[in-house]
Amino acid sequence: MASQEFADIPGLNRAELRLNGFKIHQLAATTDLPVISGRRDFYKIGIVNGDMTIDYGGQLLEIKGKVLFFVNPKIPHSIVRRLKITGGYACIFTENFFNNRILHDSPLLNISDNPVIKLNDEQAAFMGGIYQKMLSVYSGDYSYKANMIKSCIELIIHEALRIQPPRTATSHRNGATRMYHLFADLLEKQFPIEHRNESLKLRTPQGFAEQLSIHVNYLNRAVKEVTGKPTSAHIAARIIAEAKALLQYTDWSVADIAYALGFEYTAYFNNYFKRLTGSTPNSLRKV
Template identity: 30%
Template sequence: MNNEDLNLFSIARLKELFGTPEQGNDDFIICDPHEPLQQSMFRFPSKLNAYIIGICMGGTGKLSINLNEFEVSAGMMVINFPENIIQIKSISDDLEMRAFIVSENFLREMHIDMRNLVPIYVEFKNRSCLKLNDEEMHSLKLYTELLEEALTMPDAKYTKEVIQKLSGAMVYRISSILNKEEFIHQADDSSAQSRRELIFKRFMELVSDHHKEQRNVGFYASKLSITPKYLSTLIKEVSGKTAADWIDEFVILEAKALLRYSDKSIQEIAYILNFSTQSFFGKYFKHHTGMSPGAYKLQES
């Protein structure tokens, strides 16, 4: 990659590249990773400013999400968040998979309860894959078939409304599957818990947007109109990690991706990530990974 950032796609851009403008609005699209063009778009590490929900009906594939590799097979669901780095490493010839891509705006319009999504986010941020049981797989396949049928209806009345309702129902079904997992702790119904988790969500959005320029907890606390101490305590209570831990995780992931996949020098990467010197970046990277940027780049080359 020659640009200083990873490939960044929007749903509108994907629809333009795939030649599928008929698929509703720019908040929702269905992709087939087996299609050569659609697979090639994610051949290199990329970011998509939307949620990806992949349902595998057959075959196998290998994905990299945040530089962690996952093997996907029949009966599995893949979840990818907007700030994640995703790459398709390989797929089998018999892969049968559909990727539903929905925007944050779409979820808001569907009135998805963010108090339930916060624990899901914390658990699946790096886990990404889930094995479905037969009943869950059957229900999601039905939604898939109905949506694809709706999308192929030529000039049908209320097509957009049908797609919105069906995709909304599917998102709710997936949310219920995830919330049923025994390791997901249901959110407290109190207004205080709701506010804490909404602050966490906003904090993660800010870190996703600003981690390359700002590593100071005080910056994010100021944006949220709370004190750094309160923010650190709140983030720890909600997610099990401190605010500083989350910031460092984003920065290190970005650094690793640039070291592994770009042709930038270490000095250039230090500049991109707003470190005052290459030496300071090197010490920061080694503190969090146990190796120098040069050693990591050499190891991954």
């Protein structure tokens, strides 16, 4: 399978984005949004008024009315169903542009939290005003426009956290929750996989427990207490999500993908994938 380019966002000049590190643009009501799923190399924060369904990291998110949404480049996403969009704004930026602690710490940009925040009319008007200011600055010749854009992005994130406190806001109130987030962070740091000759190191609850210097039973209890799911389920879901992305958007062989995901033999990977998804890796690649 040939390497596949991800569809560009309408009006996005990738060379310009990489040069400047950011772009602000308005979404027209008639915009034909790309529907190809994939990971890009930039973050995106947008405000939109519409009606659509998005597949974000394997979960279906319904967007109805005025919402603020966050896109993490590590998480595959695609538009599944699109009824209408009446406009909005989007802010796109690279990680190097906004190398700020709030970006990395914000639960809004983590796969474990809902990246869509519903806005009332007052909140939408306030957020829209920030985007209008960013668009005006972006189009002008202000010498410190990058700094001003960063300040606006930070304000959007803080306002979003104020409107909808994340589920993980009390993450350090007890040991179990804190341990779960240490595990989740360690799991996510292994992705995305970018080199076929580097094999995934941590694939089992025991491996994560050893890395965190705790007993595996304690890790399993903590993860189950916080999420209702066993540690192995979280690991499997993330490995399968990565496998699907690699199968669909790279030209790596199934054997290469199996090795990169930590499977000693391709047959083990094939059986694992089929057991969890109901289909074979090759069948997904033919879609």
